Amino acid sequence: MNSLRALNSEAVLRFGPYAFHLQQRLILEGDRPLRMGGRALDILQVLVERAGEVVSKDELIAQVWPTSVVEEINLRVHIAALRRALGDGQNGQRYIVNIPQRGYSFVAPVEQVPAGMLVLFETVQRHQHNLPARLTPVTGRDSIVGSLVRQLPVRRLMTLAGPGGIGKTTVALRVAELLLQHYEDGVWLVDFAAIDDPARVADHLIQTLELEVGTTLNVLANRHTLLVFDNCEHLLERCRTLVEDLLILAPRLSILVTSREPLQAVGETVQRLASLAVPPASALHSVAEAMGYSAVQLFVSRARARQQGIALREQDLKAVREICRRLDGLPLAIELAAGQIDALALVGLQAQLDNCFQLLTQGRRTAVPRHQTLKAALDWSYERLGEREQTVLQRLSVFKMSFTLDAAIGVSSCAVLKPDLLAALVERLVAKSLLSKDQVNGTSRYCFLNTTRRYALEKLEMSGQQRVFERRFSHYISRVRRASGVPLPMELVE
Template sequence: MTRRHTGNLPAELTSFVGRRHELAETKRLLAAGRMVTLTGPGGVGKTRLAMRVAAEMSRVFPDGMWLIDLAPLTAEELLTETIGETIGCHHPDVASLSEHLLGKRLLLVLDNCEHLLNECAILAGKLLSAAPELRILATSRQSLGVQSEHLLEVPPLTVPGADETVLADAEAHYEAVRLFADRVAAVVPGFTVNEANSGAVTQLCRRLDGIPLAIELAAVRMRALSVDQILDRLNDRFQLLSKGHMVAVPRQRTLQTLVDWSHHLCSPEERTLWERLSVFSGGCDLEAVEEVCSGDGITREDVLHVLTELVDKSILRRKTQSSGMRYEMLETLRQYGWERIADPQQRTALRLRHRDWCRDLAARAEAEWFGEHQMEWLVRIRQEQANVRAALEFSLSEPGQAWAALEIAAAMWSHRLSWSSPSEGHHWLERALAQEPGPSAARAKALWVDAWLVLLQGDPLAARPLLRESRALAEQLGDEAQLAGTVHITGFAALLAGDFARAYTLLEDAVARRRALGHPGHAWVALFQLSIAAVLLGDDRSTALCQEALELSRRVNADWSVSYALWVTALDRWRRGDPGSALPMMRDALRLKLRCNDHLGIAQCLEGLAWIMADQQRDKRAAQLLGAAQMVWRSIETSLSGLGHLAGLHILCEARLRESLREEAFTAAFTYGSELTLDQAVAHALEEKPSREAGSAQPESDVASVLTRREREIAELVARGLSNKQIAETLVIAQRTAEGHVENILRKLSFTSRSQVAKAWSSRQRAGRQ
């Protein structure tokens, strides 16, 4: 069965120009070796080339092409974790990541390695040794030095030499001219390179050394200036800045010149905002810019206008998301803006404002997450991870500021999906606790939050001393809030250990304490866990507790919380002998889990549905769902062994199914479920037919229905045995266009070869004649 191509490569928003040789050479090197590093100066187009190579090689890597942007990382310890989070491995150690990659044929695109050069080299070497099918494509300003690493220097786009005669059709001969013409046409409709302007255009591209970033920035200036005017201003700036940067190579001087020039063209307010925006990592929204960057020459009311001007000048990029508009800056431009702030005191003051904004954001999220905006908060906190990491790193690096890191990291506890994994939260809290040993409420809270995180990692022994110290400190300070937190997490630890009676007593106490303090969100979490303890204990109060948890979450429209309340209520109904009403409720929980992208919750729902269906004597489907649940557990690198309160129910269900189905039938059903994709598993559990089985080819009789008219025309030529070059000549189109159409045809039909297209087209023609 053909597997669906996966990965996270972003769609191309602008046309890809040139690079035919580099594309072919990079693909050849990846086919011949295990690792290729694209090197070259900033702005030369390494990232764009890497993504294009990955997209064109999608059929070679059935387990996906995964882009890992390392530019936002400020801590080398997060390198493994960032890669793991991106590819779906939620245990951030090298051994787990290696095991996850074992047997998978996938491509890792490690982008912007230069600031973590040694760490990237060590990790790449280990992963390549452990996973024989793995390929790595890296971008860096210098080689990583990994054994057997293939290097390819990415040159500037082709430009005419100084002694070459400039042709009127220069666009057809030089990549840099073609890029400039393409980008200018996007902002100045109708622009073309012709006899009148070809000389100036080619001279401009030559003076810019064919660097894509420089050319794209210059193209934007065509909104207000002519090519000759740009050249006039560029000449003066080149001469001026070359004297101060002679140690840099020419291309780097040229890029610096253009960025300096872009900065010069900005108004004083725009320059100031550019510099202040450089404190953000991974982008920001308007609210963040207003909070951090206003004042001292830019009023809060003026921020939006100045921000818009920076977008128009291509200093900022707008990114529309479901949560609203975000603004991102190219890393080269962000670093430039930061370097413009020469005064160390100004830098520290800006970082403090950014840190305080992150601290306020985390505090608001903790206070407001249990409500109708719960999903928005979950999305927002995930979006701001890079900013939060930067704020934490600053707080832990700046003397006397570790207290803020304690507050920020501890405030994230109620958002299990906030961190890339529990180990990331533990990483920050462990460092902060070590630097801030004095007795304080912040330390007491950080201790029980850290205990919660290590419990989620499956390490109850590590949680015990943290909880002991937290309780002692809370009692010493007389802090009822932190005492409530300690009691709560101690009860959670008992629940995971299967000591349901003790868990019930502690969690009941925690609910009362949280309510007395006026903490509805925290009280609900304790109530939900109390409901689980009651259900598994067989306590008569379980039904009322489950109903209360469900009603409270529904009353405030907290969908993520509702999904968990539905799950435990369905579990209670099943345990009380009512599988008929438990089944639709568990399915409702699963639908919400899918919306929330909560894979841990999806696995729990699949388990619950398997248990319910086993009691309904739907043994084959129950075994299939157990297999599907295992697939999800495996995808997030965890298992039920770390959730002791549920493991017993799984063991009982599996034993009964093995007995009723017999070993061979159980194994076949379980294997079927374990080979489903996530979407297929959810559709199977809901007994809904997916749009099309993942990895299955389009039925031969229906191949034409998903293709455009042009694609059907090209598919017929493919079936006749024509090459891409012959197709291009026959239809009078560019060979690259023909190649793109063929790739689209293969993707739409889930085919891996041209022969499959020929076979399907022949079958279609035979069917038409019958």
């Protein structure tokens, strides 16, 4: 079967009930196309052209991702998707076999047949999805993507939550791509970002699904479909009601939500999306070691796209780490920073980070407005806060490190914001992904992302209250220090 390696682009390969049209990157089962992502097709082509051989995992990764650093789990996710799409293991038919410690092998017989007349896409059943074409690889999200792909068909309602710029939509779309072949009636992206009126939510869904005006949601009752509800944070109540109704109406329906705040819907599983991994200072001994961290991978990948031939050197590692750390490992911020590499170079970029909201202003013109700049992403969250939530966010920005609720109350409470109310507002900011909350030795501690804190501090300065609350912070620290008799870290008191 080695002769299959020299195939021309018009070749058609047959195996089982499938025909793989290489030129059109199309797999047909009869006249029905299999819904499959581009990477999965790349992997399948390598395996089919070398049917009967064992192709190592490293070799597959090198051929399918020649310019990217990816983890092995990414390959496993795609292999699993391929097996599902092909019905591998059903009715005794096997296609892709894992050879322990060696790699993968395509074990079904493959034959090359004359291409004949090329299949016209117009004659093939229409792909049932509206997912946008992905222009760049997804970096550092293999683990959570794999988890969502496995869980979503079973749990049915999952919400991907996190702050603006963390990459929720990117992850959701990747999950949707990998599940294309699982849902018989398609996968549909429903973006609510452009809608402010809750009364339009159901109509927007119907319009996105390209249903006739006046159609009711009952049409979905028997559909095996995945809906991706993107950007729901400003329509929480209506989206919550809609998804609860849909899941009762359509038992084969699954819904993946992205939102800066969970819906609090019945049956909802919430998955918080973390920042990309930033290397510690101890991981800067070699370029290879630093490139093992997803924040660095993304920065280098986007910098190379901006400036061909750029190479990461050992003398660059401290600057790159500092850029990624100061930007909290936020994919949006890192992408925007890497986009400035040709104008400022690394040293200039690092020096300008104190002015990050002015610096990071040149995003992709094709992106939605809230993703074109870092400030726009934060504006989107801030403008949807209540007045008291905005006030608390501003006042808490005087904390340079993590803090307890007692500290927040000691610095920020007043006659209007009494302790009980302030505690509730702090939790609301956590729910809206503007603060993070962790348990440390049994005590809840709250923390800002660096970028969010800087944004809130600018708002506090604009309010004319910055010096007032910096003094209150200093007085609180002094009282705690006197009461404990233990000096506090200098970064808290400087």
